[in-house]
Amino acid sequence: METAYEDLKKGERGAWISIIAYLFLSTLKLTVGWIGASEALKADGLNNSTDIIASIAILIGLKIARKPPDENHRYGHFRAETVASLLAAFIMASVAIQVLISAGTSLFQADHETPDMFTAWTALFAAIIMYGVYLYNARLAKKINSQSIMAAAHDNRSDALVSIGAFVGIIGSRLGLGWLDTLTAFIVGLIILKTAWDIFAQASLTLTDAFDLEKLKGMQKTVEKVPGVRGVPTIKARSHGNVTFVDVVLFVDPDLNVIESHDITEYVEEALLQEHGIRITHIHIEPDGH
Secondary structure (H helix, E strand, C coil): CHHHHHHHHHHHHHHHHHHHHHHHHHHHHHHHHHHHCCHHHHHHHHHHHHHHHHHHHHHHHHHHHCCCCCCCCCCCCCCHHHHHHHHHHHHHHHHHHHHHHHHHHHHCCCCCCCCCHHHHHHHHHHHHHHHHHHHHHHHHHHHHCCHHHHHHHHHHHHHHHHHHHHHHHHHHHHCCCCCHHHHHHHHHHHHHHHHHHHHHHHHHHHHCCCCCHHHHHHHHHHHHCCCCCCEEEEEEEEEECCEEEEEEEEEECCCCCHHHHHHHHHHHHHHHHHHHCCCEEEEEEEECCC
8 A cells, every 4th residue: 555655646746747748838828829820839839728727636646645544535545546637637628619619700800910930839839848758657657547537648749730730730830821820720620529538438448447457357367266265256446546445356265264265365366466457356255165
């Protein structure tokens, strides 16, 4: 369990890096987009400004998740991390709708102001920065098995793609396609909405105790190979933030005594830890044939 809390603390580093990057880039994009008359860059900057709020929500969720179990939370507070991901998704969706309405209205206007070239270079610079943040957070999320940091990483990657799209839109607009910058802003809104939906869907599945069936089958095969296990009639798993809880029912030789049966449960726990990184396993023993 201590390792889980240490991993959550490492996850806070990823959230802070995202917050700092978004603070810098949102200020830069909104300022340059306004001066250089780029709807796409302003939409991208607005996206990043809401990403700050989403990243703060994730940071708070990680801090709450580190609290030890208490009377009302016997399993700990790990799911606060998933709730934070859910809140981040709602924030992103609300901004996406605002961007879509604004860009959709501008798209049908006759006049389209041509953005300055430096807005394109700003978008490209931002894409490079955000892709670097994505690589860092994606590696960190896999290392510590953090759903909220992986959600942040996916958001980072979407932001990098959005900035590349803004760059292309601005270049096209300067080549005579004045409407392309506004169209890119609309596409930015759609990308933000898609990212919000993906994060919402994953967080919802976790909060309703859904679990990857292939991973569960892999765990069952691991348990079945443990010496002394005669069958695995039931195996269930659920995620609480970066911690997975597994419940297993085992069939064993009915003639075994309590100590021998207990030894088998320890072998099962060790096998699940070594092969699947499962730290918390609840095991129920049943005599085979009954």
